[in-house]
Amino acid sequence: MNESKEIIKINGVSKIYNTGATKFKALDNINLTINKGEYVAIVGPSGAGKSTLMNIIGCLDTPTEGEYILDSVNTKCSDSKLASIRNSKIGFIFQSYNLLPKISILDNVELPLHYLGVSNKEARERAEKALDKMGLSKHVKHKPTELSGGQMQRVAIARALVSTPQIILADEPTGALDSKTGKEVMEILKSLNDEGNTIVMITHDRDLAKRAKRIVTVMDGIITSDEYNEQVQEVSL
Ligand SMILES: Nc1ncnc2c1ncn2[C@@H]1O[C@H](COP(=O)(O)OP(=O)(O)OP(=O)(O)O)[C@@H](O)[C@H]1O
Numbered sequence: 001m002n003e004s005k006e007i008i009k010i011n012g013v014s015k016i017y018n019t020g021a022t023k024f025k026a027l028d029n030i031n032l033t034i035n036k037g038e039y040v041a042i043v044g045p046s047g048a049g050k051s052t053l054m055n056i057i058g059c060l061d062t063p064t065e066g067e068y069i070l071d072s073v074n075t076k077c078s079d080s081k082l083a084s085i086r087n088s089k090i091g092f093i094f095q096s097y098n099l100l101p102k103i104s105i106l107d108n109v110e111l112p113l114h115y116l117g118v119s120n121k122e123a124r125e126r127a128e129k130a131l132d133k134m135g136l137s138k139h140v141k142h143k144p145t146e147l148s149g150g151q152m153q154r155v156a157i158a159r160a161l162v163s164t165p166q167i168i169l170a171d172e173p174t175g176a177l178d179s180k181t182g183k184e185v186m187e188i189l190k191s192l193n194d195e196g197n198t199i200v201m202i203t204h205d206r207d208l209a210k211r212a213k214r215i216v217t218v219m220d221g222i223i224t225s226d227e228y229n230e231q232v233q234e235v236s237l
């Protein structure tokens with residue numbers, strides 16, 4: 001049992017992309033610590049480095065310089081070890097849902113558990129429960145393409161939750177949704193945080209960021225402000 005309250009610790013992280021002869025520094029000496037149970041929005045304009053930072057936090061990519069400690073584990077390790085850290089500790093929610101279109105939503109939600117070696121029976125039960133929590137029990141046999149955008153994002157949230165990850169990482173989770181459905185998704189994120197989940201949400205939308213308890217602003221690869229949000233805006237439907 002790890003008792004440290006720090007779940008994300010990013011120390012002096014830079015990311016340099018090599019494109020042919022040119023090098024581009026997308027992140028420049030970032031320091032960021034996030035504690036368990038926080039709800040953090042990472043905000044900034046297009047090209048600021050938000051997705052680059054998310055990819056590092058999500059163990060989808062590694063820093064060029066600096067270190068990233070996730071739940072007291074240094075993530076400087078082999079690709080297979082990194083994948084196993086990712087599968088066990090992080091749940092992802094993407095703008096474009098990233099669901100597999102040809103299989104049922106139940107199978108989609110079970111997938112992360114199969115990667116973790118959970119038995120078929122337990123995977124099915126946990127996936128059904130996660131979909132039920134998202135109000136989708138009537139649709140379990142449906143394929144993603146048979147659902148609305150809001151329903152697909154709720155499937156993606158169920159998939160992110162099913163492995164009971166340490167962190168839920170959401171990259172523009174409402175970007176593809178109309179405003180009412182987007183608010184419903186924001187309401188779900190808030191209630192997941194109320195239940196104790198750590199949430200990191202990436203957005204270019206300052207108004208959405210105001211739903212989070214802490215707002216980190218990234219610009220041109222550096223953190224330009226990091227502040228607690230005294231007046232978290234309630235989601236009005
Ligand atoms: N694979 C890559 N190779 C080269 N440059 C890249 C790569 N990925 C991102 N970049 C560059 O790094 C910078 C930051 O990109 P990033 O995708 O992190 O921005 P972002 O803040 O997520 O933007 P958006 O809001 O548009 O999604 C951009 O200038 C981008 O062109």
Ligand SMILES: [Mg+2]
Nearest residue numbers: 047050051052
């Ligand atoms: Mg991005």
